[in-house]
Amino acid sequence: MDENRCPRCGWPLAELPPSAVLPASRGSRADYVRCLCGSWVARLGGVVVGSTRPATSERAG
DSSP: OOTTBOTTTOOBGGGSOOSEEEEOGGGOEEEEEEOTTSOEEEEETTEEEEESSOOOTTTOO
């Protein structure tokens, strides 16, 4: 997954504030961002590790 963009719509995540930030293991942090497309994006240490909606067919591939 691209760590700088929403996996569903491609919106730059740096332009969105984190909705929740939680401490994670070994000094890193987990944060959750609500994208403009409605998807929740989970990041661990700044790297996208998942989202609530799959990529659209135009972005997949």
